[in-house]
Amino acid sequence: MRILHGIKYLTKQNLALRGHRESFQADGNSNVGNFLGLMKFLAVLDPVMREHLALIESHPYALSYISPGVQNEFIHIMASTVRKNLLDSIRNKYYGLLFDSTPDQAHREQISEVERFVDIDFERKTVCVRESFLGFLHIRQKDAASFVEIIMQQLEKDQMKIEDCRSQCYDNAAVMAGHRSGVQQRINEKNKLAVFVNCDNHSLNLVGVQEARQDTEMASFFGVIDSLYSFFSRSTQRWEKLKDAVPLVLKAEAESRWSSRTEAVKPVQMYLDKIVDVLDSMIEDVSQTIDSQSDAKQLVNRILTYEFLTLLGFWNKILTPIDRVQKRLQDKTMNFHNAALDIKGLRDHFNDARENLVDECLEDGKNLCEKWDVEIKRRTRGKTRMAGENARDAELSRTDEMKRVIKGDLDRLHKEMYDRFSRLFDIDSKFGFLLDVQGLCYGPDSSDCEQLESTCENLGAVYSSDIDGKQLYEEIIDCKMLISSRTNLKLSRPEDLLTFIVEYGDERVFPNLRIAL
Template identity: 30%
Template sequence: MLALLWRSSITGSGTVNAKLVQQLEGEKRHWREVLKRVVAVITFLSERGLPFRGNDEVLGSPHNGNFLGILEVISQFDPFLAEHINKYGQKGRGSTSYLSSTICEDLIKQMGDKIKATIAAEIQQAKYFSVIVDSTPDLSHTDQLTFIFRFVSKEGKIIERFVDFEPIESHTGESLANTVMTLLDSFSLDIANCRGQEYDNASNMSGRYNGLQAHLKKKNPLIHYIPCAAHSLNLVGVNSIEGSCQDASKFFDLMQSLYAFCAGSTHRWNIFFNNANIKLDMTLKSLSSTRWSCRADASKALCGNYAKIREILPSISSDTGEKRDTRSEAAALCSKLGTLEAQFWHCILSRFKVTSESLQKADMELMTAIHLFESLRSWVVSLRDQFDHFETAAKNVPGVCQSYKDELQRVKKRKVFSDESTEHEVTLKGRERYQVETFNVIIDKLVSCLDHRVDA
């Protein structure tokens, strides 16, 4: 009874306490509305991976970053936020405004912890999971371990969740294993429920005795190691170039040299690609050193512009208005340009790119990945009987020389000594030489590498 009387006395209209309560509730509503707008801006920037901070934190400055900049834009159409910024903005350290970088970072951390807790709950509900780990340096040259969990939801869908970047100092398998165990403990996940681990083919990750996968298997023998399928396919391409024949390496060096020659000058770039209607994907591309399948874009651009490049390079080499180095480089590139390699590699790289994109899908299953590798292998084997097709397509390109380069060169005669046989050595030339020593070698190397990765 006394409690009711006391409550009615402090909440009654006209009392001092009632005014204080109303003022307190008004303050709560005000800061809640501010937080709604601040959280909305943080969510917007985070979803799109945009930077928050600028060169300064001064309201009204064009260099104050995306966070304050977006709030200022919203305030132009939101009287409440405009009044808040005018009243509380730029008051300095010690005053509450919810606009500083300190509160922004605090909210980001709280939102991140909430997301991690939600992901951990999903994994715990699924019980069994797999881990995908890879290390990569950031712009500050700090090496970070990327953690991704893969599991099956209660609806039966395959789900991949990125959870964290963890800075590392040591790349040994044991150190990486300790880092993985620490992360699992922070998510309250039991290593006994882990059923799979997927990494690249580096020895510190995939090593059978001292790699990360070996150390985790000691803790749980049921954790099966599966090499990253997309990375394995990338290694197939890299090894096929490095370990096959010089002609294969020279072709990719030529593509990079062509791009460097055209991109090294806006004047030369306009000469080759001065058509305003030309699509961006049809301009020459720089070769990627990490994603071999991305070279399909470079080969596509070369094939699409081959006739034009073949026509322009000789004109640049003979143009007295160009620098001597430019004329020499254009002449050298023109002499190395062969359309047969371009047609052949474009066909292979296009198929590799499609396979690589399929292997990187989040819902990719192990058996599907194996079938993709086997299908790619069968397709590559079938190319061995299509040399005539590639040769015909290459010769049909306007302006292409109809003869092979070595057919136009004089054959060097080697002196025969008295203790040597007088029988002539068998030497291949022209079409036969290219088919046997380049075309077939590349096919055989690709098949060999694909077999090795499928077995793994």
């Protein structure tokens, strides 16, 4: 039991068991590993373990139960027991599928299997939303058909019915999210009630990544931001010069994490003066190499342009609210109703503030150009001259060109957010009323009753095998009545409402509302 508990402790703490040289005869400088080190420590305090280790040292070939093979066998037995218990908890409930693929260190493609379910214990009166990792599955082909085959085989092996699946969540890769032949569509053909839910954070990230690629001016802007970081980070001396002048260090942008662009743009926008001063000092510093002086001069020339100075303020105004929403989307307490509200608010903000935002950015860019003595009216963009047009009408000034670029980017941003989150808004229109606990439990008594009844009946028509829409509406009204008499009870989350239902009675009380939640 002592050996088994030692292995259990190390695996629970996610610590490696084995060391460089697993032997009790090793000298004191050798690393025998966490497991044997723990056994030695126990032997100091426990006479039974001390006697067992003494027997092993005097009889090296005796049965010890501490060999690597035995360690692995114990780990396998414990892992199988944990997995069995998890599956027993999931099988009796509705569940959601979460699969994602990534190569391992051996460059073999593997997919992680995670099941999401609500664990309700009526005896203990507890409610818990769980996401249980069940293991990795190796896959040879990365096409949708192969993914679905592996998923279905694993569900059959785990004795889990695909008919009980109520959601599926993957990343936004075409092979997973494709609406014609992607994994989600193929699973949906097997079970129409397995609703596909996008990763909202990944979707918002793709909106930003797509925007940065659509216009050459935008791509050039982020190219300068990335060049700044690369220039200073390649040399420890240059990095120290920058740190002495700027409180916030420059950061690199990452395509897989759009919020990293906020961290990359913000220091440049806040400390542009000091960054340019550092670059100017390096240009004039004869101790610097010719390459360093040349690179610094090129960066200054690329920074002190009307386009860069204008877009610097523009992207700071765009990225800050996006970053705030994206961080909220990563909160484990976030649900798709609140996510839909945040995304809609963000989209409407950019749409409503479009004209003011453009004017502010152009004005800020003009002021910075005047401060740095940067020429604005230097280049014009010609266009085909139509019949009846004057020569002045057939060209765009630099300011007009920048206005066109910014407005075009805002329009694409609005369209991308509408297209990529249309599925989220559709799901919210069907289920969002259940997650709006404030409106559901504390809303008006009669004004929205007809709408609520209609929504419940529509939900019941889709999930006729799970709930009765009319009874769902009646249970919501009765539950609302009970909550209104408890003035000290404040429910804010769906989990709070579900906990109240479980605490109020057994599974026979509010069965439809409990299942719907």
